[in-house]
Amino acid sequence: MKIECEPLSFFPGFLEELHLVTILLNRRGAITYCNRAFERLSGWNRDEAVGRDWFDTFIPAGQRAAIRGIFRKAVHAGEMAFTYRNEITDRRGNRHLIAWNNAEVRDASGRPTGIVSFGDDITEREKTGKEMERYARQLRYLSRQLLEVQENERRHIARELHDEIGQSLTAIKVNLENMQREAQLPAERFDTSLAITADVLQRVRNLSLELRPAILDDLGLIPALRWYLDRMARSSNLSVHFTADPSVRRLPFTLETTCFRVAQEAMTNSVRHARARRLSVELWKMREHLQLVVRDDGSGFDVPASRRQNTRGMSAGLLGMQERVSLAGGTLDIRSQQGQGTELRACFPLQPEMHREDRGKRDRRKDG
Numbered sequence: 001m002k003i004e005c006e007p008l009s010f011f012p013g014f015l016e017e018l019h020l021v022t023i024l025l026n027r028r029g030a031i032t033y034c035n036r037a038f039e040r041l042s043g044w045n046r047d048e049a050v051g052r053d054w055f056d057t058f059i060p061a062g063q064r065a066a067i068r069g070i071f072r073k074a075v076h077a078g079e080m081a082f083t084y085r086n087e088i089t090d091r092r093g094n095r096h097l098i099a100w101n102n103a104e105v106r107d108a109s110g111r112p113t114g115i116v117s118f119g120d121d122i123t124e125r126e127k128t129g130k131e132m133e134r135y136a137r138q139l140r141y142l143s144r145q146l147l148e149v150q151e152n153e154r155r156h157i158a159r160e161l162h163d164e165i166g167q168s169l170t171a172i173k174v175n176l177e178n179m180q181r182e183a184q185l186p187a188e189r190f191d192t193s194l195a196i197t198a199d200v201l202q203r204v205r206n207l208s209l210e211l212r213p214a215i216l217d218d219l220g221l222i223p224a225l226r227w228y229l230d231r232m233a234r235s236s237n238l239s240v241h242f243t244a245d246p247s248v249r250r251l252p253f254t255l256e257t258t259c260f261r262v263a264q265e266a267m268t269n270s271v272r273h274a275r276a277r278r279l280s281v282e283l284w285k286m287r288e289h290l291q292l293v294v295r296d297d298g299s300g301f302d303v304p305a306s307r308r309q310n311t312r313g314m315s316a317g318l319l320g321m322q323e324r325v326s327l328a329g330g331t332l333d334i335r336s337q338q339g340q341g342t343e344l345r346a347c348f349p350l351q352p353e354m355h356r357e358d359r360g361k362r363d364r365r366k367d368g
Contacts, residue, residue, distance in 0.1 A: 021098065021119035024105065027075050029054050029068065032114060041121060043091030058088045060095065071115070078112065079104065085122075097123045144254075144327050151212065151257055158211040161204050169201040221256040222248060222283065225263055229281055236271050241280040248285050255348055258328045259283070259292050262321050266294040266344045269317060274298025274342060285350070292346045300336045321346075 015022050015035045024033040034042075034049050042049070042058065049057075055068045067086050074082045081103050087095045098119040105114045176194050209231075216224035222244045233240040251259075263281060270276040276298035284291045306318055318334070321344075325332040330348035 018118075021121065022117070023054065023119075024114055024116050025054050025071075026114040027112065029071060038119075041090060041096060042088065060087050060089055063087060074102070074104075075112075075115070095123075096121050097126050140327060143323065147257075147324065147327065148254075154212040155217070158208040158214070161208040161211070165204050169197060169204060173197045173201060216256065216260055220250045221259055224256075224260055225281055225283065228260075228264060229267070229279070232267055232271060232279070238271065238276070239278045241278075242282075243280070244283045245285045248283055248290065251290070251350075255290070255328060255350075258324050258330075259290070259346070259348070262324055262332075262344075262346055263292060263294055265317060265321050266342075270294070270296035270298050270342065274300065276341070288350050290348045290350050292344075292348075294344045295341065297341045300338045300340045300342055302338065303334050303336050 015033075018035060019037055021038045021041050022033075022035040023031055023038055026032050031049050031052055031054050034044075034046055038049070039045055055064050055071075059067050063086050067084065070082070070084050073079075081101070083099070083101050085097065085099050087097055089095050099122050100117050100119045102115050102117045104112055105116050107113050173194060176197060213224055213227065215227050225244070226242050229240045229242050232238055250256075267279060267281070270279050274296055276296035278297045280293075280295045282291075282293040282295075284293075322332050325346050325348070328348050330346055333345045333347075334342065335345075336342035
C-alpha cells in the first residue's frame with residue numbers, strides 16, 4: 001500500500017551513482033526517494049518504492065517494531081545523526097544485513113522534513129566474519145589438542161626413560177659393582193665402566209625430568225615450581241626466591257601444565273639469554289584469577305622488537321608462551337628494558353571447582 005507523501009524537490013546527482021544504498025524517508029516513515037543502488041539491491045524500481053511505508057514493506061516483521069521505535073525516537077528528539085543495523089528483504093525473498101547511517105534533512109528555512117539513510121550491505125562481510133570466527137575456534141581447539149598430545153608424549157617418554165631404561169642402567173651399575181668385588185681384574189676397567197654407566201643413568205634421569213617431571217602430576221604445581229627453581233639454583237649458581245599463596249592447592253590439570261610450562265620457559269630464558277643472577281617466582285590467587293609472576297635481574301630485552309621477530313618466525317619463545325596462556329583463557333604481560341631485567345606476569349581465570357574433564361585426566365595419569 002502506498003502512502004501520500006510530499007514530492008522530493010531536490011537531491012544531489014551524485015546520490016544516483018553512489019554505491020551505498022540511499023533512501024529518503026519523510027517524518028512518517030514513507031519513502032520519498034531511493035537511488036539506483038537501492039533498486040539493484042531490493043528489486044523494486046523507484047516508481048514502485050516511492051510512497052510506500054519503509055518499515056511495513058521492507059523490514060522483516062520480527063524487526064519492525066524495534067527499528068520503527070529507533071526512527072520515531074530520533075525524529076521526536078530531533079537527532080541530527082543516528083545509526084542502526086537491520087535486515088531488509090528483497091523481492092526475491094533474500095535477506096540483506098544493512099548498516100545504516102542516518103541524518104536529518106531540513107529545507108531551506110531550516111524546517112526538518114525527513115531522514116536520509118545511507119546503507120552499506122554487510123551481508124557477505126558478516127558471513128565471512130562468522131566463518132573466520134568458526135575457523136578461529138577450530139584452530140584454538142586443534143592447538144589445545146596438539147598441546148595435550150605433546151604433554152602426553154612427554155609423559156610417556158619420561159616414564160619410559162625413568163622406569164625402563166633407568167631401571168636397566170641401575171641394574172647394570174649394580175652388576176658391575178658386584179663383579180668388581182668378586183673379580184680379579186684391574187680396578188681401573190671397572191671404575192671406568194661404572195663411571196660411564198653412572199653418567200648415562202644421570203643423563204637419562206635429567207632428560208626424564210626435563211620432559212615431564214612426575215612431581216607435577218603427583219603433587220601439583222607449587223611443589224613442581226619449587227623443585228624446578230631449586231634445581232636451577234643448584235645448576236646455575238642462581239639466587240632464587242619462591243612465594244606461593246597458601247590457598248592455592250590442586251588446580252585443573254591443563255592450568256597446572258600451562259603455568260608450569262610458562263614459568264619453565266621464562267626461567268630458562270632468564271638463565272640462558274639474560275644471564276640473570278637473581279630470580280623470583282610468585283604464585284597468587286586473586287579473587288577468581290590465578291597470577292603467575294617471574295622476575296629476574298638479567299640483561300633485559302626489547303619486548304616490541306622480540307614480538308616482531310616472533311611474527312616473522314625468527315623466535316618462538318614468546319609466541320609459544322603467549323599461545324599457551326591464550327588457550328587457557330589468560331593474559332600475558334611482559335615488561336623489560338635493556339639492563340633493567342624482565343618481569344613476566346600471566347593471569348588465568350579460575351573455576352570454583354576442578355572441571356570434571358580435568359579430574360578425569362588426572363585420574364587417568366595416576367592409573368597409567
